[in-house]
Amino acid sequence: MPAIAARGLTRAFGERIAVDNLTCEIAQGEIFGFLGPNGAGKTTTIRMLTGLIAPTSGTCTVANYELGADNQQIRRSVGVLTETPGLYEKLTAEQNLRFYAAIYGLTSAQADSQIQRYLTLMELADRRGHQVGTFSKGMRQKLAIVRALLHDPQIVFLDEPTSGLDPEAAGMVRDTIRRLRDEGRTVFLTSHNLNEVDQLCDRIAVFRERLLHLDTPANLRTKLFGVQHVIELGPDAARWLGAVQALAFVNTAAIDGNSISVTLADPARDKPALIKSLVDAGAAIQNVADRQHSLEDVYLQLIRTDPPTTGKELK
Amino acid sequence: MNNIGAIIRKEWLELRLERWLVATTLLMPLLLTGLPFGILGNATASSTNLGPIANLPMFAGFTPDEIVQIVLLRQFLVLFLLMPLYIPSTIAAHSIVGEKISRTLEPLLAAPVRTSDILLAKSLIAAGPAVLITWLCYGVYMLGASLVALTDNVYTTVFTTAWLVAIILWVPALAMISVALGVIISSRTSDPRTAQQLTKLVVVPLLLLFFAQLAGLLVISPAIVAVASVVLALAASVALVMAVRLFDRENILIKWSSS
Numbered sequence: 092m093p094a095i096a097a098r099g100l101t102r103a104f105g106e107r108i109a110v111d112n113l114t115c116e117i118a119q120g121e122i123f124g125f126l127g128p129n130g131a132g133k134t135t136t137i138r139m140l141t142g143l144i145a146p147t148s149g150t151c152t153v154a155n156y157e158l159g160a161d162n163q164q165i166r167r168s169v170g171v172l173t174e175t176p177g178l179y180e181k182l183t184a185e186q187n188l189r190f191y192a193a194i195y196g197l198t199s200a201q202a203d204s205q206i207q208r209y210l211t212l213m214e215l216a217d218r219r220g221h222q223v224g225t226f227s228k229g230m231r232q233k234l235a236i237v238r239a240l241l242h243d244p245q246i247v248f249l250d251e252p253t254s255g256l257d258p259e260a261a262g263m264v265r266d267t268i269r270r271l272r273d274e275g276r277t278v279f280l281t282s283h284n285l286n287e288v289d290q291l292c293d294r295i296a297v298f299r300e301r302l303l304h305l306d307t308p309a310n311l312r313t314k315l316f317g318v319q320h321v322i323e324l325g326p327d328a329a330r331w332l333g334a335v336q337a338l339a340f341v342n343t344a345a346i347d348g349n350s351i352s353v354t355l356a357d358p359a360r361d362k363p364a365l366i367k368s369l370v371d372a373g374a375a376i377q378n379v380a381d382r383q384h385s386l387e388d389v390y391l392q393l394i395r396t397d398p399p400t401t402g403k404e405l406k
Numbered sequence: 407m408n409n410i411g412a413i414i415r416k417e418w419l420e421l422r423l424e425r426w427l428v429a430t431t432l433l434m435p436l437l438l439t440g441l442p443f444g445i446l447g448n449a450t451a452s453s454t455n456l457g458p459i460a461n462l463p464m465f466a467g468f469t470p471d472e473i474v475q476i477v478l479l480r481q482f483l484v485l486f487l488l489m490p491l492y493i494p495s496t497i498a499a500h501s502i503v504g505e506k507i508s509r510t511l512e513p514l515l516a517a518p519v520r521t522s523d524i525l526l527a528k529s530l531i532a533a534g535p536a537v538l539i540t541w542l543c544y545g546v547y548m549l550g551a552s553l554v555a556l557t558d559n560v561y562t563t564v565f566t567t568a569w570l571v572a573i574i575l576w577v578p579a580l581a582m583i584s585v586a587l588g589v590i591i592s593s594r595t596s597d598p599r600t601a602q603q604l605t606k607l608v609v610v611p612l613l614l615l616f617f618a619q620l621a622g623l624l625v626i627s628p629a630i631v632a633v634a635s636v637v638l639a640l641a642a643s644v645a646l647v648m649a650v651r652l653f654d655r656e657n658i659l660i661k662w663s664s665s
């Protein structure tokens with residue numbers, strides 16, 4: 092059973108559709124990146140999946156519970172890091188966590204153990220007795236993550252988890268997210284840090300009011316850009332361009348400084364043949380490397396090729 | 407019930423740390439309880455123009471000084487009906503709109519807690535102290551009056567059983583009406599000060615009652631207590647139903663005006 096299975100999930104606010112016909116499945120133990128520009132409907136989607144707002148149409152199961160009918164069980168099974176930390180500033184870190192531990196039905200002993208465990212993990216244990224109002228932005232964010240994990244939820248929704256964190260703390264959060272996956276929990280992640288998404292996510296969804304693309308980062312790269320092989324040939328690289336372009340299995344070839352950049356029909360089969368052809372022709376190959384397009388390139392390409400439908404109205 | 411208890415404990419912790427809020431909330435009950443005795447100390451028949459009031463049949467057999475005491479002590483009784491309106495409005499507006507502004511509501515709503523539990527806990531934390539403070543102040547007022555009353559007859563004329571029943575029954579109902587209106591008003595504003603100011607408008611009908619009594623037009627009789635108790639209970643129920651309808655997850659997240 093998937094952790095989340097959405098079928099035609101739609102949400103309209105008045106005449107405007109914020110989320111249009113979202114259908115996808117997210118596996119247990121998967122880190123699922125949910126990407127999209129501001130105002131794309133990401134928060135609305137998270138609110139629907141956590142039972143905070145009702146879909147206008149469509150159905151969904153979250154942690155095997157039916158959205159709408161079983162919202163209380165869904166809320167018990169998921170942890171949510173909201174867009175803003177939303178902590179009680181007059182209370183201490185521990186008082187904040189104890190409150191939520193009670194809400195999630197943890198016993199006093201369970202609360203003690205979980206609070207200690209996660210505060211230590213996030214390096215906040217020595218600040219447990221301090222008022223949250225005295226915390227830095229990063230410390231608040233880490234404490235809000237602790238709150239989301241306190242009851243060991245099966246599914247964790249993290250909305251911009253590393254926003255406002257310094258690189259060290261961001262790395263700590265990323266390690267925590269990987270640990271959640273290792274424990275078999277599902278992470279639904281939104282982030283504008285595409286490098287982070289690339290490092291963490293098993294699959295990504297590019298979303299703007301509707302699901303534009305859904306695949307692994309590697310597959311999206313290949314679909315969009317293919318695999319580019321960069322063959323470094325020195326200052327006379329242009330001399331070999333014609334020979335490369337003449338090969339039947341070469342899709343594209345272009346001069347790139349001292350190199351020729353090539354895409355192939357079947358890289359695993361064709362790359363050795365390409366190198367052999369150049370060597371046989373007398374080219375002095377200095378280096379061969381594969382060029383990875385960044386996830387940012389992929390994301391921008393996908394967003395640009397799918398124009399926004401903002402203002403789409405219900406028929 | 408665990409969730410309600412947890413929310414009440416959290417609210418109580420926060421309330422205790424809001425010293426300015428606690429101080430301003432307690433100021434009015436303290437003033438209203440102590441003020442009558444300050445006035446009574448300086449009020450005698452020779453210094454007070456009783457006018458036609460002294461000739462009312464209900465004052466037959468009382469000396470002018472006794473009439474002054476009865477009139478003054480009665481005037482302030484109505485103010486004990488203001489307390490359960492004033493105190494919860496301040497706390498409720500702070501509790502609900504405050505959460506909205508500090509953006510703590512969404513994580514709470516995302517947790518497995520029913521909205522009715524949130525509302526009930528917040529209502530109890532706002533109305534409970536108001537009811538207890540009012541009853542306590544009324545007890546102190548009765549005790550103080552028993553010490554300064556010129557005769558037992560003055561005391562029993564002011565502190566009738568009807569008034570006692572009214573204070574016992576009306577105060578919780580008025581407190582719940584105030585909380586419910588606080589929720590309704592909070593659902594339409596993002597500024598706690600605006601919510602508090604608007605919520606305080608609920609005292610206006612009580613001020614009419616105050617002036618009616620000042621003019622000698624109203625005497626709290628057992629019949630009035632009975633009828634008003636039913637009316638207030640109905641009004642509190644209607645206001646709470648409206649508040650519950652507005653205090654809905656989706657309304658809070660989407661329709662409440664954002665800060």
